[in-house]
Amino acid sequence: MTRGLEGKSVKSARRVLEVLEYFSTGPTEVTVMEMSRALDYPQSSTSELLSSLVTLGYLNHDRRRRTFRPTVRVAAIGSAVGPEMFRRGAMMDVVDDVHMETGATVVVGMAQRGVLHIVHVAGCTQPIRQRTPGPLLHSALGQALLSGISDPEVRSLIHRLNAEAGEGQSVAPAAYLETIAEVRARGYALAPCHGGEMLATILPHARPDSLAIGVVIPQDATLADHQEILACLRRAFRHHLAPSSTTRQEPLAAVAAMS
Structure with missing residues (x-):
């Protein structure tokens, strides 16, 4: 009972x-x-x-x-959590700017205990239960978030999630770590999402939890299209997320650079 x-x-x-x-x-x-x-x-x-x-x-x-x-x-309810990001509106302003400029669905996510949670969405008309961009290991948001932690931590998480994975959802640890290394070097993750693709990177200076921001783009988007999205993200980051002297450098500096 x-x-x-x-x-x-x-x-x-x-x-x-x-x-x-x-x-x-x-x-x-x-x-x-x-x-x-x-x-x-x-x-x-x-x-x-x-x-x-x-x-x-x-x-x-x-x-x-x-x-x-x-x-x-x-x-x-949550006004005391991450005041720079939420109470003062910085994250919401970034999402709104990117959505308005691109017309695309923009998603902010976080990871907790190996599960991807959606924090905020702009430009999505689907029911709430259909908004999740996929499992942590297979989504662009998840890969961006994992690129911000160490390889031993990623490997440990892979082993745990593989043990719980359904058919076709497990990943090869060595190959996956290579993918995460590519994300770090490139500055963003790219993975299938709702008939298209999502381009995602870490949201700079997010506190107290790490956050990633993703933009849904057509599956046939070119490298030039990717660069336009990144330029849009940089502009929004610079405008709304100017770093303070006490903020550490973010892992995806190629995208998140404020200068």
Whole structure:
């Protein structure tokens, strides 16, 4: 019984977080039906969940329009984490600039315990459950993040993830380390993503967690196209992420250089 209750609690907590994260993808207000479809929840459960968040002060409910929108309490939840990146808007400004200039989907991700998590997305119309750019080892965001740690750490992670991998998902450690070395030398990672490719690099000066930013591009994009994307990223980095005297050099200096 205890295990069952724990499973139910975890499921409920995940749904609350997915509802709050959904608003970060662009919609400012939604109906119960829209949220139910986007998150693939039963409509009755969605209605109950949204009503509970209204009671707790995290959502407002417009009875006439039958819509829900987040309150400022949501914005305050993580305001103490990475103030330069989030509270003062630097990361969001970078993402918005790159999305506006390229018209492409822009994704920011982080890795935790070998799992790739999406932090922020701009320009994506897909439901939230379809936004993940792939497993850590096989995604451009994951490869960019792994390029920022040592080879022994990458090798250890490969062995653990290979042991948990499904069919066709494991990688050869030696070959994969060569791929990561190429990412470090080139300054960015490139991997398939949703019918195209994603070009990704480490987001400079991200604290307290390492973050990578990726731009979804056509599969037939040329090297010149890659260079245009990199130039766009550099401009956004220089404008919004000027380094302080206490910030260490980032690993992908070829892309993240502020000068």
